[in-house]
Amino acid sequence: MADIAQSSPGAIAINLATLSGFRVAGMTGAVISGIAAVIPSFVILVFISMFYVAFAANPLISEVLKGMQAGVAALIVDFVIDMCSMMVKERSLLLTLMIPTSFLANFIFEINVAIIFVMCCFICIVRVWLNERRQKKWGNY
Missing domain, CATH: 1.10.287 (Helix Hairpins)
Known part of the structure; x- marks a missing residue:
């Protein structure tokens, strides 16, 4: 199952949780496991976004965020290329x-x-x- 999770698009942890949930409880288990795998990251991001203005006002954090934009752009381009190649295949x-x-x-x-x-x-x-x-x-x- 780990090999299948690694070969499918998306985060490996979410894919593995979804596959495990599907094996244990079918489609309901897959949905619940997938959601449960996303909730911790979602809660952390919501918490950080509430204080984003305070973080962004700090000059050091502001520069770090600007540097991260390039990395995020590269990840998005890589994801789009992978997604498009899979859809064409x-x-x-x-x-x-x-x-x-x-x-x-x-x-x-x-x-x-x-x-x-x-x-x-x-x-x-x-x-x-x-x-x-x-x-x-x-x-x-």
Whole structure:
């Protein structure tokens, strides 16, 4: 399971928690384990963000944050490249078109990224559901 978690996109700890939860309690266990793996980091980030103004006012921390922006930008570019290559390998026209459509929706039409993200998640969930339904239908014959 650790090998699968390392090979799939995303944080290894979250992937491993989700896979373990799925093995123990199915889809419910996967959802609960995934959420439980995210909660500690989320709480810490919420706490830090409440005091962000005080941190950013400190000149030393301000310079450190500026330096971290370059690292974050590099991580985002690496993530986008990995995500795009995985979507192209899937050889799905829908997933391949999702990349430029999302970019155009944000850049040209200025649609909020969160809305684009939710729509893409919804489309992918429907796609998986339809594929499973199709496999069950054809599996009966």
